[in-house]
Amino acid sequence: MKDKIKDKAIHWVACKKEGLTFEQEKEFEIWLKEDEEHQKAFEEANLVYSIFQNIPKNHTQTLSKNALKEAKKIKFIEKTVKPFIEMVAILCGLFIGYKFFIPEYEKDYKTQFSSLKQEILPDGSKLSIDTKSNLQIEYFKDKRKVFLENGQVLFEVAKDKSRPFIISSGKTSIEVVGTKFEVKNLEHITTVSVEEGVVKVSFNNHTLLPNQDISLLKKGEKIVISDLGKITYLGKTDIEEIAPWRNDELIFRKITLKEAFDTFSRYQDLKVEFQNKNFENKLFSGKFNTLEIDKFLFAIQKIYPIKIVKSENKITVN
Structure with missing residues (x-):
């Protein structure tokens, strides 16, 4: 009937x-x-x-x-x-x-300043969403899709061979069946780090053309790729350094001081001014709690001949 x-x-x-x-x-x-x-x-x-x-x-x-x-x-x-x-x-x-074509399930997530979020999706997949992150999730009959507009997310994907889990981050696409990995989309650069399983990474510079497969990442591997398709890193990574923010930690490995300050600014209301621009690109390594900005300031002054003035939430570097 x-x-x-x-x-x-x-x-x-x-x-x-x-x-x-x-x-x-x-x-x-x-x-x-x-x-x-x-x-x-x-x-x-x-x-x-x-x-x-x-x-x-x-x-x-x-x-x-x-x-x-x-x-x-x-x-x-x-x-x-x-x-x-x-x-x-x-x-x-x-x-x-x-x-x-119609999602069976859809939801938007947007975390605010200094706010981490843990989510369990209908299929049992788990998300750890970092502060200042924005993503949309859509589940269809034949696939599970995530659009990461910006921010950092640790994915623990439940296995479902009939519905691959696909993440779009800028022009980079990440596809898995079941695994655990982190995806960052910051400043038009996508970073994928695998904690467990295998992840397929591809790139699409044109919406009407098929994705171009780039790499199959295994446990302990990482790729860094820009929205222009330029790969700046493809190789090993320390498992400990994958999504340390879930434990309120920051791990820096030879990053610039500007990048370090930008990272701290995700978790604290900071305004940083480099009066001497030469110091922006100085490299730094270290491990800190997300709120240990004073410890970080003390450390970089011991390493470099710089003077830092801190007044409430404003930091001046010269």
Whole structure:
């Protein structure tokens, strides 16, 4: 019974797109008011058509061919009036598969200053979200997708071979089935560090072209790649240095003083001014609590001939 209602709804959507006669309009109104299920089926079929209309043309051609091929197996299409048969066939095919375009689950996360967040997703995957991070999650029937706009997240992905877990960070794509890894998206640079399992990293400089596979990262490996596709590091990393912020720690390994101050500024309300720009690129290594800015200031003054003036949340380096 439900299939017949669905078929009729598809028929009416196709007819309305082609234009109804006065008699057809009356017949449609009667059918629509007969049952609440008719209204629901028509709205769903209309939604499918709207989705199809919003897909880029280069994709709709392929989708139309596939949908037409599948839909012609459906018996009621044989009885459809010839001028409408292609549209009805496409709608039927899309109706069968449109739920692959509609998220089963979606949620946005945005952490504020000095705020860490732990989340468990519907499939059991776990997220540790660092302060000042912004991401969107969408689960579909055939895949799980995350869009990391900025920030740092540690992912512990539940295994599901039928639905790969895909993260988009800038123009970098990270795909896994089940593993544990950190993704950073800071200043248009994506860093992927693997704590457990294997992660596939790819890059896409053009939305209409396939992703270009870059590397398969294993446990204890890291890649750093810019939104322009430039790889600045690909190699080993210390497991201890993966997402230390989850334990309120910061580990610096030969980073610039500017980068170190920027990192502290994620966890404290700091305004830093380098009066002598030469010191911005001086390198530093060390391990600190996220709130140990005074300890950090003491350490860098012991290493470099610099003077630091701190007044409330403002730090001047000269």
